[in-house]
Structure formats: C-alpha cells, structure tokens
Amino acid sequence: MTEKKRILVVDDEELNLSLITGILEDDYEVIALTSGEQCLEQFLSIDPDIVLLDVEMPVMDGLQVSRELQIIAQSPIVFVSAKGSLEERLAGYAAGGYDYIVKPVDGYELLAKIKLILEHQAEKKALEQTAQETTSAFMNALSFSSEFGYVVDFALEIYNAKSYSQVAETMLRTLGLFNVDAAVHIRADYGEAFYSNRGQCSPMEQEILILLKDRGRIYDFEQRSQINEKRVSVLVNNMPQNPEEYGRLKDHLPFMLRLTDGYLKNLDIGFQLSKQEKLLRETVQEVSEQFVVIERELKVNHSVFEAAMFDMTKDMEKSLQFLALTEEQEEQLNEIIHSHTERAFGAIDKTSMITKAFNIILTKLQKFVH
Incomplete structure (x- = not known):
C-alpha cells in the first residue's frame, strides 16, 4: 500500500484548520498547527511533503515563517490568504512561495493544486538526479x-x-x-x-x-x-x-x-509563409482537380455540339427541298446555315485554345509551389 503524502497546515483559526483538514484527510496525512512558532519547532520532525501556510497570523506571520523554512527545508509552500493583490502575491513569491490560494478555500481547487504540486515535485526529483549525473561532464x-x-x-x-x-x-x-x-x-x-x-x-x-x-x-x-x-x-x-x-x-x-x-x-x-505555402499548394491541387473535370466536360460537350450541328445542318438541307424555294433562295439559305455553323465551330475551337492556356498556367503554378 502506497504511503500517504504528508500535508502540514498552519493557521491560527481553528475553523480554517478544520475546513482544510476535512478536505484533505481522505487522501493525505494531515497535520494541523496553530502558529508559525509551532511550525518552525516541529517542522523537521514532521517532514511534510507540502506546507499550507496562512499569511496573516499573530507574532510571526506566514511570510516570516516561509523565509525561515527556506533555510532548513525545500518543501513547497502554498500560501492561503484572504488577500490576493499583485503586491501580496509578489511578497509571497519573494518569501519562497510555490503557489497562492485566496480564501475562502475551494476544495476542488485545493485538491487539484496539491495533486499538481506533488507531480511537479516528483518530476523535479527525477530531473535533479539526471542533472547530477550529467552536470559534471557538461560543465567540465x-x-x-x-x-x-x-x-x-x-x-x-x-x-x-x-x-x-x-x-x-x-x-x-x-x-x-x-x-x-x-x-x-x-x-x-x-x-x-x-x-x-x-x-x-x-x-x-x-x-x-x-x-x-x-x-x-x-x-x-x-x-x-x-x-x-x-x-x-x-x-x-x-x-x-x-x-x-x-x-x-x-x-x-x-x-x-x-x-x-x-x-x-x-x-x-x-510559420506564416509555411501556412500560406500549404494553402497555395492545396488551392492549386483543388483547382487542378476541378479543371480536369471541366476539361473533361468541355470535351464531351464539344463532341455533342459537333454532332448536333452536323445533324441540324443535314436536317435543314433536307427540309429545304419541301419549301418550294428557287435555286437562288436555296443557295442563300445554305450559305447562311454554313456561315453560322462555321462560326459556332470556330467558337468551340477557341474554347480548346482557352483550355490549353489554362493547362499552361496550372503547369507553371505547380512548378512554383514545388
């Protein structure tokens, strides 16, 4: 069975001690003291893993106690105070505080902070051991x-x-x-x-x-x-x-x-250029894929259009036979039909030229992003 971590709680008010003890006692071994003097006298024999220290106490306040503890121990000190301004927090940090909790104490916050501190301490010990093994050679x-x-x-x-x-x-x-x-x-x-x-x-x-x-x-x-x-x-x-x-x-x-x-x-x-380059690559790839679809559809439409124009021309030539037109009128109509048909096919040929131009542009873009 894993030994419980030991938490030392120091507060001159019994109500606060009872509250914090009630929050922690299921998971940790809790030792409660009512003054800074008691804390300093019994600290080494208690050897706590974490100290929860009230800031405002008579005779010796929490900041004084913390400064004294820095001389004899390395246990993380969490200040518990009704005040939480920047000046108070700076004073706590300067006195050696590891964290700062503002009263009234929230049980979930307190448990979460203690869990995190213990994890940090375990990691710190592992790092210190590694550092001891490597520092000598590195510094030499x-x-x-x-x-x-x-x-x-x-x-x-x-x-x-x-x-x-x-x-x-x-x-x-x-x-x-x-x-x-x-x-x-x-x-x-x-x-x-x-x-x-x-x-x-x-x-x-x-x-x-x-x-x-x-x-x-x-x-x-x-x-x-x-x-x-x-x-x-x-x-x-x-x-x-x-x-x-x-x-x-x-x-x-x-x-x-x-x-x-x-x-x-x-x-x-x-990072921004890489992001833009990635976006450009994705855009070129997407445009390329879309253009392949467009080109395929244009080819299909081109074939359908040619067939339709061819059929229309043949049908109109056949229909002219039944309109009782003079030879001159029939020739004029045929010329008109063939003229517009050639213009339509010319437009289709220009579409093919546009397709080729797009292919050239896409090829250059792909070379640019690669």
Missing part, C-alpha cells in the same frame, strides 16, 4: 569558456532552433551556465508556453511572469529580476550576490532577450 567541457563565450554560443545556437520549445531550451541551457535558476515565458503569434530549467514552471512563477510582462523592460524585486521583450520574458530567481557578477548578467540578459525576440519574430514569419 565548458569550463574554459568565458561569459561572453556563452553569449556568443547562444547567438549561434539559437538559429538552429525550429520551434518555440527549442528556443526556450537553448536559452535555459545558456542561463544554466551562469548558475541561475530561471523561467521563460514565450508568447508569440502561434503559441504561448512556459519553460523552466527545473522542468515545469510553478503556478506562481507563471502568474508572476504574466503580471510583470508589461512592467518595463527590467523589473527587480528581492533577489529576482524579470527581463521583458515583446514576445519573451525571463524570470531569474537567484540573481548573483556578487555586484560584478550581478552587473555582467544584467548586461547579458537584455542582449539575449533582444536576440531571442527577433528570432521568434523570424520563426513566426516562417
């Missing part, structure tokens, strides 16, 4: 490269990307060489997506990336910075403490973002 191969070399390599590599995900992977791989934890938000003409060098972006990372994308080219808060361009944003969660390293990275990132934004624009143009 690049140990002699300078920071400028990383940027130059990035500028060369990005032009091999064929999709938004490959663009993001190239950027995150380069940022990894600067030893920063980053998330990327791409919002181009043919799609929007979030990427992280830890696998998936947390819900709060996604929310922050969206909220700050229109807050200027560079937005700094706490030890984090978000750099924005029209089609792409990068959120760096751990800017360097060293002032010189910090300054150099702040120089590199805008350049990399400008380059990425321009390449995303080129990708979108390429």
Whole structure:
C-alpha cells in the first residue's frame, strides 16, 4: 500500500484548520498547527511533503515563517490568504512561495493544486538526479569558456532552433551556465508556453511572469529580476550576490532577450509563409482537380455540339427541298446555315485554345509551389 503524502497546515483559526483538514484527510496525512512558532519547532520532525501556510497570523506571520523554512527545508509552500493583490502575491513569491490560494478555500481547487504540486515535485526529483549525473561532464567541457563565450554560443545556437520549445531550451541551457535558476515565458503569434530549467514552471512563477510582462523592460524585486521583450520574458530567481557578477548578467540578459525576440519574430514569419505555402499548394491541387473535370466536360460537350450541328445542318438541307424555294433562295439559305455553323465551330475551337492556356498556367503554378 502506497504511503500517504504528508500535508502540514498552519493557521491560527481553528475553523480554517478544520475546513482544510476535512478536505484533505481522505487522501493525505494531515497535520494541523496553530502558529508559525509551532511550525518552525516541529517542522523537521514532521517532514511534510507540502506546507499550507496562512499569511496573516499573530507574532510571526506566514511570510516570516516561509523565509525561515527556506533555510532548513525545500518543501513547497502554498500560501492561503484572504488577500490576493499583485503586491501580496509578489511578497509571497519573494518569501519562497510555490503557489497562492485566496480564501475562502475551494476544495476542488485545493485538491487539484496539491495533486499538481506533488507531480511537479516528483518530476523535479527525477530531473535533479539526471542533472547530477550529467552536470559534471557538461560543465567540465565548458569550463574554459568565458561569459561572453556563452553569449556568443547562444547567438549561434539559437538559429538552429525550429520551434518555440527549442528556443526556450537553448536559452535555459545558456542561463544554466551562469548558475541561475530561471523561467521563460514565450508568447508569440502561434503559441504561448512556459519553460523552466527545473522542468515545469510553478503556478506562481507563471502568474508572476504574466503580471510583470508589461512592467518595463527590467523589473527587480528581492533577489529576482524579470527581463521583458515583446514576445519573451525571463524570470531569474537567484540573481548573483556578487555586484560584478550581478552587473555582467544584467548586461547579458537584455542582449539575449533582444536576440531571442527577433528570432521568434523570424520563426513566426516562417510559420506564416509555411501556412500560406500549404494553402497555395492545396488551392492549386483543388483547382487542378476541378479543371480536369471541366476539361473533361468541355470535351464531351464539344463532341455533342459537333454532332448536333452536323445533324441540324443535314436536317435543314433536307427540309429545304419541301419549301418550294428557287435555286437562288436555296443557295442563300445554305450559305447562311454554313456561315453560322462555321462560326459556332470556330467558337468551340477557341474554347480548346482557352483550355490549353489554362493547362499552361496550372503547369507553371505547380512548378512554383514545388
């Protein structure tokens, strides 16, 4: 039997603790505490998989508790608060929050978020194990490269990307060489997506990336910075403490973002041209198929018309014998009949010429799209 995941709930109001415990206890092992002090004292012995932390508590609020927990543990912290403005969410994210839920708590939302967080944590552990096995060899191969070399390599590599995900992977791989934890938000003409060098972006990372994308080219808060361009944003969660390293990275990132934004624009143009080319191919193919049908019908009609004109001419010539016309009148009528018959056949011949002209045009169009 699979062991239940352990959820630590911290709230100074018993009613909230009872409500959340009732929602979770069927699926998880729930431990409820009423203060931030109790949380810090018992945290290591409880060793929870997730912490649900009330923001507004006496003596020590949830933000203070979260900052202390960052020092001793890596458990995801979900803030539960009656307030949900941008400032409060930014404060929660800066304090180390993984997600943010606004009271009153919706049971379905809470269960869905916890399930998603646990899936992210499992994926993160798998990625960390893989990273530990590959980082040493990868970093040794690049140990002699300078920071400028990383940027130059990035500028060369990005032009091999064929999709938004490959663009993001190239950027995150380069940022990894600067030893920063980053998330990327791409919002181009043919799609929007979030990427992280830890696998998936947390819900709060996604929310922050969206909220700050229109807050200027560079937005700094706490030890984090978000750099924005029209089609792409990068959120760096751990800017360097060293002032010189910090300054150099702040120089590199805008350049990399400008380059990425321009390449995303080129990708979108390429996608649009491919879409138009596909539409043109389909149109030419459809016109070709329709024209084959038209040409076949014209040939059939041509044969029917020739036969009808021939029969009409013969019938009229026979009928003239019974009209008691003079020889001169009969010749005049015959000339009129033959004259109009020749004009009709001439029109049919011109139709054949038009058909040939269309065939030439279609052949050229097919060569153009192929």
